[in-house]
Amino acid sequence: MSQFAAVLSTVFSGEVMLAIAIGTLAGMVIGAMPGLSATMGVALLTPLTYTLSPSAAISMLAAVYTSAIYGGSITACLLHTPGTPASAATAADGYALTKQGQGMKAIGISTVCSMIGGTISAIALLLISEPLSRISLMFTPAEYMLLGLFGLTIIGSLSGDNLLKGLIAGAVGLVIACIGLDGMSGVPRYVFGITRLESGISMVPAMIGMFSISQAMIITEDLFKGKSLIVDDPSSTLKGRVLPTAKEMKRITPTVIKSTIIGIFVGILPAAGGDIGSWVGYNNAKKSSKHPEEFGHGSIEGIAASETANNAVTGGALIPLLTLGIPGSGTAAIMLGSLMIHGMQPGPELFTKQAVQTHGHSRPADFQVCRPRGARTDVHSLPGDRCPFHDRLLRYQQQHFRCLCHGVFRAARLSFPKGEYRFGSGHSGRNTKLHGREKLPANAHSQPRRCTPLYFLPPDRHRPDRHDPSRRFLPVPC
Amino acid sequence: MKKKLHQDIYISVITYIFTAVMFILGRNIKSAARAYPFLILGLITVLNTILLITTIIKSKKMSAEELDAVNTIRWSNIRHAMLTFIIIAAYVVIFDILGYFIATALLLVGMMLLLGVRDWIVLVFIPVGLLAVLYYFFVMKLHVPLM
Numbered sequence: 001m002s003q004f005a006a007v008l009s010t011v012f013s014g015e016v017m018l019a020i021a022i023g024t025l026a027g028m029v030i031g032a033m034p035g036l037s038a039t040m041g042v043a044l045l046t047p048l049t050y051t052l053s054p055s056a057a058i059s060m061l062a063a064v065y066t067s068a069i070y071g072g073s074i075t076a077c078l079l080h081t082p083g084t085p086a087s088a089a090t091a092a093d094g095y096a097l098t099k100q101g102q103g104m105k106a107i108g109i110s111t112v113c114s115m116i117g118g119t120i121s122a123i124a125l126l127l128i129s130e131p132l133s134r135i136s137l138m139f140t141p142a143e144y145m146l147l148g149l150f151g152l153t154i155i156g157s158l159s160g161d162n163l164l165k166g167l168i169a170g171a172v173g174l175v176i177a178c179i180g181l182d183g184m185s186g187v188p189r190y191v192f193g194i195t196r197l198e199s200g201i202s203m204v205p206a207m208i209g210m211f212s213i214s215q216a217m218i219i220t221e222d223l224f225k226g227k228s229l230i231v232d233d234p235s236s237t238l239k240g241r242v243l244p245t246a247k248e249m250k251r252i253t254p255t256v257i258k259s260t261i262i263g264i265f266v267g268i269l270p271a272a273g274g275d276i277g278s279w280v281g282y283n284n285a286k287k288s289s290k291h292p293e294e295f296g297h298g299s300i301e302g303i304a305a306s307e308t309a310n311n312a313v314t315g316g317a318l319i320p321l322l323t324l325g326i327p328g329s330g331t332a333a334i335m336l337g338s339l340m341i342h343g344m345q346p347g348p349e350l351f352t353k354q355a356v357q358t359h360g361h362s363r364p365a366d367f368q369v370c371r372p373r374g375a376r377t378d379v380h381s382l383p384g385d386r387c388p389f390h391d392r393l394l395r396y397q398q399q400h401f402r403c404l405c406h407g408v409f410r411a412a413r414l415s416f417p418k419g420e421y422r423f424g425s426g427h428s429g430r431n432t433k434l435h436g437r438e439k440l441p442a443n444a445h446s447q448p449r450r451c452t453p454l455y456f457l458p459p460d461r462h463r464p465d466r467h468d469p470s471r472r473f474l475p476v477p478c
Numbered sequence: 479m480k481k482k483l484h485q486d487i488y489i490s491v492i493t494y495i496f497t498a499v500m501f502i503l504g505r506n507i508k509s510a511a512r513a514y515p516f517l518i519l520g521l522i523t524v525l526n527t528i529l530l531i532t533t534i535i536k537s538k539k540m541s542a543e544e545l546d547a548v549n550t551i552r553w554s555n556i557r558h559a560m561l562t563f564i565i566i567a568a569y570v571v572i573f574d575i576l577g578y579f580i581a582t583a584l585l586l587v588g589m590m591l592l593l594g595v596r597d598w599i600v601l602v603f604i605p606v607g608l609l610a611v612l613y614y615f616f617v618m619k620l621h622v623p624l625m
Contacts (some may be wrong), residue, residue, distance in 0.1 A: 044620045150511055164529045165486075168493060171522045175500055178515040187511035190503060213566055217559035224558045 019049075019056040030064070031071025032083045034212050037204055038068035038274070039330040046338045047381030054342040061338050065331050066314045069274050070114040073189050073307055077106040081212045085150045085203045086274030086313070089282040089306035091211060096298035108242035109300050112249075113256055117308035120260045121267065121315025125322075132316070133323040136268040147269070151276065153284040158296075182271040244300070255285045263309035267316020270326050274310035281309025321346055329374060373405055484537040485549045490530040497522050558592075565589060578624045579609050 010016060023045070030041035041064050049057035072084030077094030090110060097106040124132065152170060159166025180200030191197040199271045244252070259281035267279035285305030286295045295302045318335075320326040325346035327333035339346050482523060495579040504512050504519070537545060542582050569585040576584070616622040 033533065044622065047621070108535070164532070165489070168525045169528065170523055171494070171518050172496065174518045175515055175522070182511040182514075185508070185509045185511050188513060190500070190510055192503075193519060213563070216566070217556075218564045218595065220562045221556065221559045267551050 011059075013055075015053060015056045016059050019052060019060035020063045022062035024067040025162055027064035027067030028074070031087075032074045033067030034075060034081050034083055035204060035208055037084045038072075038086070040064050040204075040335055041065070041068045042331050042334045042338065046334070046341065049338065049342070054344060057342050058335075058344070061335055062318070062341050065335065066118050066311065068138040069310050069314055070111070070118075070307075073110040073114065074107060074301075077110060077303070080215045082207060085207050085276070086310035087306070088207060088211065088275060089278040089310075090303055091170055092296045093299045093306075094301035096296065097300075097303070100298055102298070104242050105244070105296075105300075106303055109244050109248070109252070109303045111242075112244060113252070113259075113304040113307040114311040116256055117260050118314060121264050121312040123315075124264050125315040125319055129319045129323050132264070132268050132319050135265075136270065136320045136324070139269055144269075147272070151279070154279055158283075176206075194226075196250070201342065243333075248300055252301055255301045255305050256308045257288070258288070259305045259308035262310045263312025264316040266309070267313035268319050270320060272313075273317065273330055277313040278306035278310040281305040318467060413417035427446035481542040482545055482549060483552050484533050484540075484545060486529060486533040487537070488551075490526050490533065493522065493526045493529075497526070561592065562589070579613070583609060599603065 026045060027038070027041055030036045031038060036044075041062050045064050046367070066199035069084060069086050072082050072087035072363065073090045073094065074083065076087040076091040078098055080091050080093050080095035082088045094106040094110065097103065097295075116123070152286055155166050155170040156163060159169075177200070179197055181188055181198050188198055262281045262284060263274075263277045266272045266280060267274075278294070282295075282302060282305045285301050286292050289295065289301050291299065291301070314331075317332040319334055321332040325336070327336050336346055366477065501513070501519055504515055507515075540548070565585065565588050569581055572584065573581045575581075583605040586608070587601055590595055590604070612624065616624050
């Protein structure tokens with residue numbers, strides 16, 4: 001009870017509340033601007049948090065994250081231009097409702113469902129982060145491949161009347177996704193010598209092209225035909241009841257529950273974000289709806305599904321970030337850096353050494369999950385103690401971190417000499433040949449299963465001599 | 479009434495051209511890396527051929543009036559939209575040459591002129607005001623180089 005009171009006093013302090021209010025407003029504005037995603041919002045506003053306390057800073061960034069995802073739905077509903085990739089699934093139904101003169105209804109359903117999805121995912125973050133983080137550890141490349149195949153099946157439900165054209169469009173999208181460096185070999189494909197294309201076509205410019213520019217073209221054509229208003233009926237404009245009625249709430253409740261679960265599940269998966277969550281939620285809602293024919297033509301279930309799922313992703317994405325130190329989305333990756341800037345090391349220590357700051361912006365009840373067996377409940381007694389769960393997490397975090405670095409290492413290895421180098425503990429008996437100019441440091445051979453380039457190590461392993469070429473490889477204690 | 483081609487036939491032809499161009503450009507890619515895109519291009523070719531055949535069979539059964547009703551993509555329907563696209567494409571080209579602010583100002587003025595705005599106060603103050611706000615927030619406050 002004393003921890004809970006300490007957390008409440010942190011959360012409801014003037015500084016934290018003001019930071020949350022500013023973060024929410026800024027996040028909504030950034031999210032509503034096409035081209036500025038939640039990731040960019042968090043990255044842009046991180047420097048503004050330098051002068052704040054860790055609790056206020058992280059609260060503000062969490063507020064920016066969640067409200068930016070919601071803010072994207074405002075322009076998606078009113079202008080058919082999603083402010084963030086996560087709101088792309090909302091655009092069709094939200095804009096269809098706006099054209100019918102019920103724009104405020106679309107905004108209202110989006111707001112209510114975003115709030116429900118975000119709140120439930122925050123409660124999940126609060127109460128069941130341990131089992132959820134275990135699930136996220138179970139995902140291997142095979143499961144990711146199946147998830148990708150499942151994503152492709154969404155084409156079937158979005159193709160409308162002509163499935164064949166939908167499949168062709170999906171395949172063209174796959175070819176465009178090939179632009180950039182090949183993920184397996186690092187060979188450039190379809191880059192035409194342009195360096196900027198080597199990183200591929202990212203989601204934000206693709207979304208602007210698909211939604212914003214096409215909408216600008218449609219509006220221009222409409223204006224020349226004498227249609228100066230978006231709505232079909234000029235007298236209706238932006239009318240409509242903002243809050244959904246009880247009947248509408250009853251209709252969308254099953255969708256909201258399912259989309260929340262989907263959103264949390266997608267959120268905990270590393271590399272899957274709000275855009276994937278919203279499409280999976282939308283697809284599921286359409287398949288299970290009694291009125292699938294309404295989807296794409298102003299279905300409130302469609303808006304509810306995508307908006308609930310993309311906001312549920314926000315809490316889910318923070319679960320692997322805070323418990324394992326593994327970001328579940330691009331925004332969570334930026335927040336990982338922000339946490340470190342404020343002296344907080346994501347992972348088990350976040351619930352021991354920095355428990356008050358962590359729970360101040362996320363979940364007070366997690367003390368039950370993270371408290372070591374037999375340890376006292378006093379927050380300040382926790383540092384130094386770890387439960388077996390956290391020991392496993394820490395080991396996994398170290399291994400996963402090196403896996404993430406492996407791709408970068410493969411690109412960097414060109415600068416090393418010919419020779420044999422065994423990378424990481426997960427590559428049993430498999431050697432990686434090196435080609436380059438420099439000599440491989442002696443300790444790399446002496447510690448073949450414990451070496452990682454120093455500049456890829458977590459900050460607590462940084463050393464003053466890290467720029468010394470002879471010390472580029474250092475042992476990583478496991 | 480003269481019978482026109484179904485619009486899906488034009489879509490098929492454009493898809494064939496896209497596939498051929500990507501195939502030719504992909505020949506220079508090393509073999510291991512080009513396997514996946516070539517597999518997808520092969521899939522597109524198969525699907526596109528099915529689309530073309532089914533469209534030809536379908537359109538043979540349709541009368542000229544029915545085809546005219548189906549063909550919604552007409553030059554008169556997309557003329558101004560294509561002009562907008564050309565202006566945006568020109569913006570992308572001049573973006574690297576003139577920088578963000580000048581290119582964006584020219585885009586805004588160009589689009590407003592296209593949409594029939596002739597009031598010079600609007601033509602001047604909207605680009606200047608918008609870019610001043612963007613400069614203040616992004617360049618001065620958030621230190622984002624919009625160049």
